[in-house]
Amino acid sequence: MTTxxxxxLQRLLEExxxxxxxxxxxxxxxxxxxxxxxxxxLNSSNFQELxxxxxxxxxxxxxADGGTLYLCDDQKHLRFAILRNRSLGVAxxxxxxxxxxxxxxxxxxxxxxxxxxxxxxxxxxxxxxTVNIRDAYDTSAGFEFSGTKAFDSQSGYRSMSFLTVPLANxxxxxxxxxxxxxxxDPESRNVVAFEPGVEPVVESLSTLxxxxxxxxxxxxxxxxxxxxxxxxxxxxxxxxxxAAIADSDYFQDLQRKVRQMRERS
Amino acid sequence: MTAKIVSIHSFRGGTGKSNVxxxxxxxxxxxxxxxxxxxxxxxxxGIHVLFGFDEAHIKTxxxxxxxxxxxxxxxxxxVSEVLGPDRPERAQIFLIPSSLNTGEIARILREGYDVSxxxxxxxxLLTRLELDYLFIDTHPGVNEETLLSIAISDTLIIVLRADxxxxxxxAVTVDLARRLETPQVALLLNKVLPPFDVSALGRxxxxxxxxxLAGVLPLSEDMVRLASGGVxxxxxxxxxxxxxxxxxxxxxx
Numbered sequence: 001m002t003t004x005x006x007x008x009l010q011r012l013l014e015e016x017x018x019x020x021x022x023x024x025x026x027x028x029x030x031x032x033x034x035x036x037x038x039x040x041x042l043n044s045s046n047f048q049e050l051x052x053x054x055x056x057x058x059x060x061x062x063x064a065d066g067g068t069l070y071l072c073d074d075q076k077h078l079r080f081a082i083l084r085n086r087s088l089g090v091a092x093x094x095x096x097x098x099x100x101x102x103x104x105x106x107x108x109x110x111x112x113x114x115x116x117x118x119x120x121x122x123x124x125x126x127x128x129x130t131v132n133i134r135d136a137y138d139t140s141a142g143f144e145f146s147g148t149k150a151f152d153s154q155s156g157y158r159s160m161s162f163l164t165v166p167l168a169n170x171x172x173x174x175x176x177x178x179x180x181x182x183x184x185d186p187e188s189r190n191v192v193a194f195e196p197g198v199e200p201v202v203e204s205l206s207t208l209x210x211x212x213x214x215x216x217x218x219x220x221x222x223x224x225x226x227x228x229x230x231x232x233x234x235x236x237x238x239x240x241x242x243a244a245i246a247d248s249d250y251f252q253d254l255q256r257k258v259r260q261m262r263e264r265s
Numbered sequence: 266m267t268a269k270i271v272s273i274h275s276f277r278g279g280t281g282k283s284n285v286x287x288x289x290x291x292x293x294x295x296x297x298x299x300x301x302x303x304x305x306x307x308x309x310x311g312i313h314v315l316f317g318f319d320e321a322h323i324k325t326x327x328x329x330x331x332x333x334x335x336x337x338x339x340x341x342x343x344v345s346e347v348l349g350p351d352r353p354e355r356a357q358i359f360l361i362p363s364s365l366n367t368g369e370i371a372r373i374l375r376e377g378y379d380v381s382x383x384x385x386x387x388x389x390l391l392t393r394l395e396l397d398y399l400f401i402d403t404h405p406g407v408n409e410e411t412l413l414s415i416a417i418s419d420t421l422i423i424v425l426r427a428d429x430x431x432x433x434x435x436a437v438t439v440d441l442a443r444r445l446e447t448p449q450v451a452l453l454l455n456k457v458l459p460p461f462d463v464s465a466l467g468r469x470x471x472x473x474x475x476x477x478l479a480g481v482l483p484l485s486e487d488m489v490r491l492a493s494g495g496v497x498x499x500x501x502x503x504x505x506x507x508x509x510x511x512x513x514x515x516x517x518x
Contacts, residue, residue, distance in 0.1 A: 226458050229427055231469040233436045242440040250409055251441075258416040258445055 022197060029201040033061055037205055041212035050216050051082045052094040054178065054209040059084065061205065062163060062198050064180035065191070066090075070105070070121055071176040071213075077104035078125055078177060085181070088155055102147065118144045121177045124164045128174055130203060133162040134193040163194040165202050167210040175210055178202070268391040271517055272401040272418040274411060276434025278309075280424040281455045284488070285510070286402040287315040288498045289422075290358060292507075292514040294345070297353035298397040301341065301390050303327065303361040305383070305414060306404040307373045310363035314493045316344040318360055326364040330386055331378040337361070337386040338393045347496055359394055380409045384417055398517070407438065415442050420449040420517055422479060426456045427466065432473070439474045449518050451479035458484055479516060480509040 037057045044050045051069055059067045066085035070078040080102050082094035092100040105122050108115060115126040120143045124131055136145040136159050148159045161183050167176040180202070183194045245251055273286040286302060294300040304312045307328065313320060322342065325335045341359040348356055364370065391399055401418070403411045415421050421442050425431040435452065442450045452470055457463070467478045485506050488497055498507040 222458075226427070229466070231432050231466070231473045232429065233433055233473060237433065238436045238440065241437045242444075245407060245412070245437075245441060246444055251412060251444075254412060254416050255445060261417070262446065 025197065026200060029061075029198075030204060033057075034201060034204045034208065037061075038208040038212075041208055044212075045216060045219065047213075047216045047220055048082075048093075048095045050212055054205075054212075055082050055084055055094070058178055058180055058202060058205055058209075059086075062180050062194055062202065063184045063186055064163070064182060064194075065184050066159075066181035068121075068179045068181070069176060070125070070179070072107065072125055072174065076108065077106055078121055079104040081176070085157070088157055090155075105147075119147070120145075120162060120164045121179055124166045124177050124179075125174050128166050128168055128172070130166070130199055131162070131164045132194050132196060132199060133164075135160050136162055158191075160191045161193045163199070163202060165199075165206045167206045167213065169210050169214050175213060178206055178209065268396050268399065269419045269518060270387060270391070270399045270401065270414075270417055271420045271422065272403055272411075272414040273422050273424060274403045274415065274438060275405050275424040276407075276431055276438055278405045280405075280426055280431065281482075281488075282405065282424045283312040283315065283402050284493075284497065285422070285424050285453060285455065285482075286400050287312055287496045288507075288510045289514050289517075290398070290400045291347060291496045292498055292511050293398050293400075293517065294348055294356045294358045295352065296514075297355045299355060299357045299359075299395055301359045301361060301394055301396045301399045303387070303390070303399065303401050304363045305401055305410055307363040307410075308370060308404055310365055310370075311493075312402045313360060313362045315496055316347050316358075316360055317495060318342060318344055318362065320362075320365050323362055323364070326362050326369070327386075328364040328366075328369045328373060331373075331382055333382075337389045341390065341394055347499060349499060359390075359396070361390065377409075380413050383410055384413055387417060406434075407441065412441065412445070415447055416445040418447055420451070421447045422451050422453050422513070424453045424455050427454060427458075436474065439476055450476045451513075451516075452476060453479050453513060454481045456484040457481055479513045482506050482509055 040053055040057070041050060044053060055067050055069045065087050068083045069081050071081045072078050080093060080100040083092045083100055084090065092098045105119050106116055107122055107126055116122040117126065120131050120133060123143065133141050133143070136148055151157065152159050159181055161181070163180045163183070165178045166174045167178055168174050180194065182191045184190070185192050271289070273282050273289070275282040290300050290302045302312065304310045304327065325339045327340050329335045330337045330340050340361050342362070343357065344360045345352065345357045348358060387399060390396060401414045403414050423435050423438055425435045439450060452474065463481050467481070470478050483506065487501055487504060488506060491497055491500055498510055501507055
């Protein structure tokens with residue numbers, strides 16, 4: 001075996017070791033992070049609380065400073081359902097009770113009628129793909145971040161790294177988008193890019209989140225239907241049906257006999 | 266006390282009518298009373314299952330009485346075991362089953378029967394078995410025997426679910442009961458899903474039908490789990506469903 005062969009073998013072994021470590025890390029994330037979050041989601045039947053659990057747990061998982069969860073209720077728009085930013089102390093939507101002042105993002109371009117690929121969130125919603133962006137201000141990714149930049153200029157914040165993951169239901173239909181902002185290095189506290197390795201973990205979490213949201217929405221719809229149930233009677237039909245029976249010989253005979261019976265007793 | 270006849274009726278099947286009948290009968294018997302339960306649902310009999318009564322023991326059924334083959338008291342079976350070992354001294358419960366024989370069921374459907382004989386049978390049961398209460402589990406819908414049951418009853422309990430077809434059908438039944446001058450008519454709302462605003466719906470029902478709401482029973486997981494494996498109140502004596510049924514039973518005239 002030559003020195004070159006040995007070096008190649010060592011490189012392969014090192015690569016193999018890294019792969020095993022990566023698989024182990026992913027397994028550990030699933031077992032220790034995603035599954036417990038899934039359990040927490042199962043235990044919540046309050047929709048706003050559910051939104052909050054999904055967003056905050058995803059932020060914790062990726063050491064993100066901020067995040068937004070969008071929902072597409074009508075398949076035409078992505079609406080801001082909950083927004084959090086830790087360093088700014090901003091909490092809108094969810095259980096905060098504070099309304100989010102941003103307009104919904106159209107999923108279809110009104111002028112051209114084509115899918116809206118301009119915003120990263122709408123792109124994730126219409127394509128069903130995860131997008132990991134190192135710096136929103138670097139225009140090479142081709143997305144428009146005008147909303148983000150407006151937010152930054154008002155608040156003095158600097159949005160940088162974005163991880164945007166679609167929330168797809170069992171049938172593959174996207175029901176919302178989870179967007180995490182500014183991954184933070186736990187030691188240096190510097191804003192860094194989202195590690196590509198975390199993407200599949202957040203995607204797994206998103207699958208659970210979509211399922212929990214769907215169940216919750218279905219239950220809420222059912223509850224609303226039940227609450228709004230009114231006793232409505234078709235009076236014409238009622239009178240016709242009663243008359244058809246009450247006019248019969250049998251009924252009139254019965255009526256007479258019962259009256260006599262009651263008078264006797 | 267004068268013996269009383271209580272009919273349990275529903276406009277459609279699946280409302281839990283037989284379950285309500287069996288439970289009200291048991292809760293009434295447990296007050297130390299003699300109670301009879303007639304299964305007049307001759308087209309699809311089933312209440313015997315709730316009493317754990319083996320159909321192989323049916324020698325003569327309500328059908329035999331209706332065809333004049335026997336006296337009505339010969340169709341009554343003592344099922345008091347269902348009341349448990351601690352039942353009050355006088356408490357007794359008799360079941361008058363309908364035939365499960367398909368030939369007999371077909372004959373009833375084909376030929377009908379003399380409804381006035383059913384009326385005589387009810388009264389003979391009251392006197393010959395010295396009953397305090399006779400509960401009639403009726404066939405869903407409106408036909409001659411349900412009208413007769415409604416007419417001769419002291420109390421009519423209409424079991425309904427919170428859905429539009431039941432609301433409509435109940436309106437018809439209430440009107441007919443009013444014309445037949447049934448002394449006590451009450452509604453029992455069954456299988457209600459938890460988030461219901463019961464008081465608002467109760468007010469609507471009272472406004473619509475002008476008859477009182479005797480009780481509201483939630484759709485109970487425990488009830489579903491028991492399926493038809495027994496009389497619910499004996500298996501779950503402290504359950505909210507049992508408490509409501511007890512109040513309904515206590516409110517019977």
